[in-house]
Amino acid sequence: MSTQSLSPVARLVRRVFHGRNPLTRASDRVESTVFVVAVLLALLGVPIAAAIGSEVHARESAVSADQMAGRHQVKAILLQDSAPGAANGVTGLAVRASWVAPDGTRHEGEVSAAHDLAAGAAVPVWIDGSGAVTSPPLTPDGAVITAIGLAGSLWLGLVCVLCSAYLTTVHLARRGNARRWAAEWAEVEPRWTRRIP
Structure with missing residues (x-):
């Protein structure tokens, strides 16, 4: 079955999980590992960001109640x-x-x-x-917005770091592959292009 006929999800799965494909390079496996780890860390970051957001909401709600009573x-x-x-x-x-x-x-x-x-x-x-x-007091809605904003920013920051790590890995792996290919071609090319007398 050609890769063109596969769905985007199936293509992604095939690209990430190489199985026993003999054509898979070590750099392909490194890329796949970094991708899987990045996705798992991004998913793990959701409940952590939510917990931090919950703590911030509790603190900001107390500040809001205090300010609403005192202003x-x-x-x-x-x-x-x-x-x-x-x-x-x-x-x-x-x-x-x-x-x-x-x-x-x-x-x-x-x-x-x-x-x-x-x-x-x-x-x-x-x-x-x-x-x-x-200044005006912090409202209960303001406390919710602050908590959601902070939790969302933390998670998006984590995703940006993970995406950068993955893209850097891909870039370095492809540069390494290109260097190896150039070195191998420099060794083989003179034999292939030698003129026959």
Whole structure:
């Protein structure tokens, strides 16, 4: 049966598992071994990455719960106009404002505001337990995304390393085969091409 009539899976199996084929070179067996080991390590990496992702999720969920309990969103009232508008409403300008914390204490400081807002405009800000402006809390969804992202990145990194190792093995094996073929041809070619008198 010709290799052309085989399915892609059958061709892959035949390429990886050479059996007792007398034409199989040592370099072919090395390539096959590296391929099989790389696939097994990639499969073994799935539960390991999942376990790491689970640990990260547990840790990030605790951080999220702590931040959600300790941070509050309040309205800050601008005490001055924000800069006029070349940046199409992009936030990030530091503007003086005041706000009231959940315990009733009044605070003043700089908050991030969009362009073209007049003094007296209200902007939402997150504050911590002391009433200072802080970043938004990590949400439970954010904890899940962080865990999945880290686990996926670890596994993809492992796959990239394994693919590089396999491709390097193939490259070195083919270079070695080409060198051996050139050396053998250099030995045989003069006898084949010698002119008969």
